[in-house]
Amino acid sequence: MIYLDNSATTQPFDEVLDSYTKVAKSYFGNPSSLHGIGGQAEKLLSQARTQIASLLHTKPQEILFTSGGSEGNNLAIKGVALQYQTRGKHIITTSIEHPSVSEACNQLQELGFEITFLPVDKDGSVSLEILENEIRDDTILVSTIHVNNEVGIIQPIEEIGNVLKKYPKVLFHVDHVQGVGKVPLDFEKAKIDLCTISGHKFNGLKGTGVLFVRQGVKLKPLIAGGEQEMLVRAGTENVPGFVALAKALRLTMTDIEKKVKYLSELKQNILEQLTQISDVSINTPLKGSAPHIINFSINGLKPEVFVHLLEEDNIFVSTTSACSSKKNIPSKTLLAMGLTERLANSSIRISLSPMSRMEDVPILIETIQTALTKLRNVMRY
Known part of the structure; x- marks a missing residue:
């Protein structure tokens, strides 16, 4: 998992x-x-x-x-x-x-x-x-x-x-x-x-x-x-x-500085690879953001379907805050930041912990690419 x-x-x-x-x-x-x-x-x-x-x-x-x-x-x-x-x-x-x-x-x-x-x-x-x-x-x-x-x-x-x-x-x-x-x-x-x-x-x-x-x-x-x-x-x-x-x-x-440094490195690794994927727009600013949260939009694709596709491979992410995730409405935070409703309504959140593993990043990126390909193929029909 x-x-x-x-x-x-x-x-x-x-x-x-x-x-x-x-x-x-x-x-x-x-x-x-x-x-x-x-x-x-x-x-x-x-x-x-x-x-x-x-x-x-x-x-x-x-x-x-x-x-x-x-x-x-x-x-x-x-x-x-x-x-x-x-x-x-x-x-x-x-x-x-x-x-x-x-x-x-x-x-x-x-x-x-x-x-x-x-x-x-x-x-x-x-x-x-x-x-x-x-x-x-x-x-x-x-x-x-x-x-x-x-x-x-x-x-x-x-x-x-x-x-x-x-x-x-x-x-x-x-x-x-x-x-x-x-x-x-x-x-x-x-x-x-x-x-x-x-x-x-x-x-x-x-x-x-x-x-x-x-x-x-x-x-x-x-x-x-x-x-x-x-x-x-x-x-x-x-x-x-x-x-x-x-x-x-x-x-x-305990060892908080070491943990934060690791989270920052893990986040940077994921961001660098996410930016290489077409249809992905990064919403989390590179500066002035916490080391454990990455938010991105998937170009108008349905985020709840994307989440379940990742879940099939035992990878668990979310669409927005847990308190609002089942309402199926655009992220008010992203709208307040000036994003379009299309992007605000297709956002995904990855949130890390010191227990998250660096070696899982390639698996995550590959699974995201596969899920996006599936969603694009569905949209063509």
């Missing part, structure tokens, strides 16, 4: 699965319970929080456990909106966000909030000048993705943070889900107030994630109930999942 859909989800590390199983079996207590079994679970939860904070260079009290990227993004955006709505009801985001951001903003519009969706240039980047021009007295939040999940564009997070330093009442949220372990991000240097990560994107387990909330920032809870997670997220904590999340993050950050 050649698995190249790592932006959708990654294969859990064996050590992560081992940690989950051990904790779930031997330390199954509710961390809110007063007895010793609950105390054991609470201690493990605290250790996981401290370890994650250390790896992210934050404070343990700034780490809020969630079920993943979608919940983290919704909690950050809606939590800020509801908490600070007396200050203002204007939010700025971009036109190429993950659906968990764009749809959360659409819901807030229905509640009377005003959302500005910033345009991007042909390379998918946000203009700092346009951003600053859109900031108003009633702006309370800027939310932007770090690494675009479809094309791999890296937004200038640190530069955006520097712009927002001049506007202390505007909070800054970053969706870092695709960046963890691939593109470094210094929360302090970039002046980030809230940041979302998701465990299953870096070889952890689905249903686990973290929302970094800078000390002093308040969020209106979206789930009412108990006093878990600093009174922000009610519900019994998934202790084995969060212990496994800490393990996944530690393993991901």
Whole structure:
């Protein structure tokens, strides 16, 4: 099997699965319970929080456990909106966000909030000048993705943070889900107030994630109930999942420079060969993109058929983000970058991991060429 859909989800590390199983079996207590079994679970939860904070260079009290990227993004955006709505009801985001951001903003519009969706240039980047021009007295939040999940564009997070330093009442949220372990991000240097990560994107387990909330920032809870997670997220904590999340993050950050270098070399190898294939248009910019994502269009051919043709040879890629892949609509990211609807509707995403193998590249390229030949022959009849 050649698995190249790592932006959708990654294969859990064996050590992560081992940690989950051990904790779930031997330390199954509710961390809110007063007895010793609950105390054991609470201690493990605290250790996981401290370890994650250390790896992210934050404070343990700034780490809020969630079920993943979608919940983290919704909690950050809606939590800020509801908490600070007396200050203002204007939010700025971009036109190429993950659906968990764009749809959360659409819901807030229905509640009377005003959302500005910033345009991007042909390379998918946000203009700092346009951003600053859109900031108003009633702006309370800027939310932007770090690494675009479809094309791999890296937004200038640190530069955006520097712009927002001049506007202390505007909070800054970053969706870092695709960046963890691939593109470094210094929360302090970039002046980030809230940041979302998701465990299953870096070889952890689905249903686990973290929302970094800078000390002093308040969020209106979206789930009412108990006093878990600093009174922000009610519900019994998934202790084995969060212990496994800490393990996944530690393993991901080990030898990180070496892993990123390998991903960059692997991506370059694939790109060099893809550009030699007729009917293939590369959509991911060569500069300013993450080392693990390659997006290309196949000249109007049906991408879902292409994906299934590759699957017949045990190669797994995707058409767009996993959250939108079954809608059969053009990529909004590619449309925002100025591509035609024909190209935006025939895009393919290859997403790599450090476990991807360089020796699989020739097999991948040959299979792509064969699949395209089959599709062209079908179109002739």
